[in-house]
Amino acid sequence: MDMKSVESKWQQRWEKSKESVFNKKNIDKKFYVLEMFSYPSGAKLHIGHWYNYGPTDSYARFKRMQGFEVFQPMGFDAFGLPAENYAIKTKIHPKDSTEKNIATMETQLKAMGAMFDWSAEVKTCEEDYYKWTQWMFLKLFEKGLAYRKEAPVNWCPSCNTVLANEQVTEGCCERCGTPVVKKDLTQWFFKITEYADELLQALDTLDWPEKTKLMQRNWIGKSIGCEIEFACESGDTFKVFTTRCDTVFGVSFVALAPEHPLVRKLVSDECRPAVEAYIAETAKTNEIERLSSAREKTGAFIGHYAINPVNGEKVPIYAADYVLYSYGTGAVMGVPAHDERDFVFAQKYGLPIKKVIENKNGNTVLPYTEDGICVNSLQFDGQFGDDARSAIANHLTKMGKGARKVNYRLRDWLVSRQRYWGAPIPVVHCPHCGIVPVPYKDLPVKLPYNVEFEPDGKSPLAKCDEFMHVKCPVCGQDAMRDPDTLDTFVCSSWYYLRYADAHNAKQPFDPEIVNKMLPVDKYVGGAEHACMHLLYARFFTKALRDMGYLNFDEPFKSLVHQGVILGPDGNRMSKSKGNVVSPDEYIQSYGSDVFRLYLMFGFSYTEGGPWSDDGIKSVAKFLDRVERLVTKYKDEKPSKEEKTASAAEKELNFVRHNTIRQVTRDLENFSFNTAVARLMEYVNALYKYDGEAEKDAAFYKECRRDLLLLLAPFAPHFTEELWEQTGGKYSVFDQPYPVCDEAALVREEVEYAIQINSKIKTKMMIGKDLTEEQLRAAVLANDAVRPLTEGKVIKKWIVVPGRLVNIIL
RNA sequence: GCGGAUGUGGCGAAACUGGCAGACGCGCCGGACUUAGGAUCCGGUGGGCAACCUUGCAGGUUCAAGUCCUGUCAUCCGCACCA
Numbered sequence: 001m002d003m004k005s006v007e008s009k010w011q012q013r014w015e016k017s018k019e020s021v022f023n024k025k026n027i028d029k030k031f032y033v034l035e036m037f038s039y040p041s042g043a044k045l046h047i048g049h050w051y052n053y054g055p056t057d058s059y060a061r062f063k064r065m066q067g068f069e070v071f072q073p074m075g076f077d078a079f080g081l082p083a084e085n086y087a088i089k090t091k092i093h094p095k096d097s098t099e100k101n102i103a104t105m106e107t108q109l110k111a112m113g114a115m116f117d118w119s120a121e122v123k124t125c126e127e128d129y130y131k132w133t134q135w136m137f138l139k140l141f142e143k144g145l146a147y148r149k150e151a152p153v154n155w156c157p158s159c160n161t162v163l164a165n166e167q168v169t170e171g172c173c174e175r176c177g178t179p180v181v182k183k184d185l186t187q188w189f190f191k192i193t194e195y196a197d198e199l200l201q202a203l204d205t206l207d208w209p210e211k212t213k214l215m216q217r218n219w220i221g222k223s224i225g226c227e228i229e230f231a232c233e234s235g236d237t238f239k240v241f242t243t244r245c246d247t248v249f250g251v252s253f254v255a256l257a258p259e260h261p262l263v264r265k266l267v268s269d270e271c272r273p274a275v276e277a278y279i280a281e282t283a284k285t286n287e288i289e290r291l292s293s294a295r296e297k298t299g300a301f302i303g304h305y306a307i308n309p310v311n312g313e314k315v316p317i318y319a320a321d322y323v324l325y326s327y328g329t330g331a332v333m334g335v336p337a338h339d340e341r342d343f344v345f346a347q348k349y350g351l352p353i354k355k356v357i358e359n360k361n362g363n364t365v366l367p368y369t370e371d372g373i374c375v376n377s378l379q380f381d382g383q384f385g386d387d388a389r390s391a392i393a394n395h396l397t398k399m400g401k402g403a404r405k406v407n408y409r410l411r412d413w414l415v416s417r418q419r420y421w422g423a424p425i426p427v428v429h430c431p432h433c434g435i436v437p438v439p440y441k442d443l444p445v446k447l448p449y450n451v452e453f454e455p456d457g458k459s460p461l462a463k464c465d466e467f468m469h470v471k472c473p474v475c476g477q478d479a480m481r482d483p484d485t486l487d488t489f490v491c492s493s494w495y496y497l498r499y500a501d502a503h504n505a506k507q508p509f510d511p512e513i514v515n516k517m518l519p520v521d522k523y524v525g526g527a528e529h530a531c532m533h534l535l536y537a538r539f540f541t542k543a544l545r546d547m548g549y550l551n552f553d554e555p556f557k558s559l560v561h562q563g564v565i566l567g568p569d570g571n572r573m574s575k576s577k578g579n580v581v582s583p584d585e586y587i588q589s590y591g592s593d594v595f596r597l598y599l600m601f602g603f604s605y606t607e608g609g610p611w612s613d614d615g616i617k618s619v620a621k622f623l624d625r626v627e628r629l630v631t632k633y634k635d636e637k638p639s640k641e642e643k644t645a646s647a648a649e650k651e652l653n654f655v656r657h658n659t660i661r662q663v664t665r666d667l668e669n670f671s672f673n674t675a676v677a678r679l680m681e682y683v684n685a686l687y688k689y690d691g692e693a694e695k696d697a698a699f700y701k702e703c704r705r706d707l708l709l710l711l712a713p714f715a716p717h718f719t720e721e722l723w724e725q726t727g728g729k730y731s732v733f734d735q736p737y738p739v740c741d742e743a744a745l746v747r748e749e750v751e752y753a754i755q756i757n758s759k760i761k762t763k764m765m766i767g768k769d770l771t772e773e774q775l776r777a778a779v780l781a782n783d784a785v786r787p788l789t790e791g792k793v794i795k796k797w798i799v800v801p802g803r804l805v806n807i808i809l
Numbered sequence: 810g811c812g813g814a815u816g817u818g819g820c821g822a823a824a825c826u827g828g829c830a831g832a833c834g835c836g837c838c839g840g841a842c843u844u845a846g847g848a849u850c851c852g853g854u855g856g857g858c859a860a861c862c863u864u865g866c867a868g869g870u871u872c873a874a875g876u877c878c879u880g881u882c883a884u885c886c887g888c889a890c891c892a
Contacts, residue, residue, distance in 0.1 A: 803829075
């Protein structure tokens with residue numbers, strides 16, 4: 001078959017008959033299949049795109065043939081750093097390069113033959129999209145979920161912008177690998193922490209990979225503990241956070257983060273030079289080193305003491321950079337006997353190590369960090385673990401010196417960026433009125449085209465006078481726009497909502513439509529978004545729900561991560577490693593169907609693996625086999641006659657229905673490789689039957705018809721063509737997917753493995769209607785079994801129906 | 810350091826709630842048809858002459874373990890002083 005012309009023939013036909021356009025009339029049968037949209041940083045689709053979109057499209061087509069009204073949109077996550085960096089290098093404006101890339105990618109995506117509903121296409125860099133991204137910002141601002149504050153933030157000196165916590169990997173910029181530095185800057189944040197608990201709890205309701213849920217759980221990092229107030233000799237007080245208030249009697253020092261304001265306030269004159277030096281030293285240390293648990297613990301005594309509220313003991317106060325100012329209260333109580341870090345610290349500075357928890361079974365080796373029995377803890381002696389903690393927490397509460405407290409590792413999401421290619425933040429800074437949101441009617445705040453976007457650490461927009469100068473919407477006096485743009489993850493936090501109502505000019509979406517179309521039934525995309533996009537999108541959904549725009553809690557009911565296709569050398573594909581495999585040449589010589597089918601067959605979908613094209617020919621061969629078989633009889637019109645099925649027909653019918661059952665199940669599970677294997681087995685069985693002298697032509701025709709229907713989602717153009725050639729009515733995708741006939745799966749005889757003392761000795765066919773007694777007799781009569789059992793005492797029979805018999809002598 | 814995953818033929822990989830390990834395919838070997846085969850079709854293919862052995866390694870539970878338990882090694886991923 002000439003794949004090229006066949007593919008373009010059907011792509012045109014599908015487009016003309018609007019095969020892929022969602023029909024709103026059938027909204028009650030909707031099935032929303034979503035692939036993460038493309039980032040148009042390069043012009044061409046790479047293998048990763050094909051691997052994400054091809055198999056998922058097959059799944060979508062399968063769902064469609066099962067009678068669902070499938071909605072499978074596609075779009076572009078078009079703002080962002082790569083386009084801008086490319087622009088800096090080449091001097092081509094990001095808007096121009098992005099638009100060009102999008103145009104090429106659209107063509108390529110169409111050539112893939114996926115049933116994307118292009119009528120719902122979304123491009124985040126277009127005004128009619130980012131207008132609503134800005135709308136989202138204003139709504140969050142109104143709700144108090146967007147705020148501006150000065151804070152130590154992650155700064156990438158290479159990208160010249162701040163980054164969210166989620167975009168920092170091992171202390172380095174997630175994009176370019178440059179170590180980030182901390183800077184105190186005034187930035188915009190979204191209050192995702194407001195939803196920390198719900199984001200955590202609701203994970204249990206999601207059909208997501210466990211690993212991804214676990215990553216989100218860890219990222220949110222809930223810890224239940226207690227805040228305890230310490231008073232200083234000076235009269236100042238501060239709080240520490242601890243999950244182990246049962247160890248409070250073991251405190252032998254307290255440590256404050258060097259940035260903690262009390263450090264400078266309380267430091268004694270004598271200690272001041274050393275402490276100042278220490279603070280300066282800490283500020284110099286870069287974030288990666290500071291955050292490394294392997295690093296030696298250091299600190300400086302500030303010459304001042306605090307009082308342990310439970311026993312009145314005077315303990316020294318240290319500044320120590322293993323205490324993080326940004327977590328909890330920025331202060332910890334040091335319990336060397338029961339915390340490894342405190343233990344190391346105390347050893348270094350010669351601080352007392354006081355055991356207050358005893359191992360249940362005696363030998364307590366310090367530091368002992370497990371739960372145990374309180375000792376040296378006055379009235380709490382003898383209490384254990386949780387009981388001790390609640391008793392002590394209650395005691396502290398009664399004293400007014402503490403309270404239970406839950407802390408999260410999750411920080412608010414920093415969304416402002418000092419870069420050009422993004423949605424401008426719709427806010428005006430007025431010398432009189434302060435921060436003024438741009439009125440909704442004035443949206444979008446347009447991103448100007450003529451801007452010097454070469455980054456120098458200042459927002460490029462700040463240098464664009466016509467953009468910056470504006471009248472205050474409240475008082476009408478001269479004011480300035482916000483020069484920052486929004487993190488691209490803001491754009492992608494709600495695109496799945498826009499798809500459902502992509503052309504709405506009055507609002508981001510009509511809640512009535514979106515509440516029917518969402519949540520997404522199957523979301524497919526890379527695992528690298530576990531703690532970024534997937535978390536942010538959940539936050540947006542919950543925030544919009546609380547504002548009354550949505551009536552569901554979670555955007556993505558069910559999630560699948562495709563694996564990663566590596567280079568042939570087993571490394572991630574990258575230009576610098578020179579191991580990039582381009583899909584283009586394969587598409588050129590084999591066509592889209594073969595390439596897609598190979599991606600499904602050659603890899604375990606969620607695993608991925610190193611690229612190898614060893615099997616690609618076999619997949620082409622497989623389709624050839626199908627074509628030959630099907631076209632051989634294409635003009636035959638068998639008349640139906642009542643015939644009793646021969647053994648060969650029963651066997652073929654068994655394989656046929658077994659294939660239907662397995663393929664259906666495998667597709668549900670995204671187990672494409674085994675599904676294709678089943679189809680190959682079925683084709684092998686058909687060929688076997690084809691060699692029979694006597695064939696039931698009508699039955700055989702039905703079998704071939706089912707083959708095409710089964711195959712259609714896997715090789716859409718190819719099958720549509722054969723369907724037409726064999727007289728099928730357009731389109732094969734309007735046909736129902738075959739349904740398994742359970743009766744055909746019942747076999748008269750099944751092969752059993754016969755074991756003696758758990759070792760396989762032989763195999764035999766056993767009728768399905770045999771009683772256990774008859775079965776035993778039949779087994780004992782078997783020629784291979786008889787000599788081994790004669791004269792021996794049979795201790796036990798184990799019969800696994802349909803599988804094996806085990807005789808224990 | 811903590812958490813998670815993976816480890817199966819020469820290769821890509823299968824194996825539902827413990828029940829015939831290696832489905833399907835690549836490669837390889839043999840045969841058929843051919844002027845020819847890099848096309849197609851058919852057969853064989855984990856190891857060992859055998860009994861038997863075989864799912865990273867060492868133990869354990871069980872009639873039965875790739876699957877469950879304990880320990881251990883290797884690789885990959887995530888988090889990394891979160892009190």
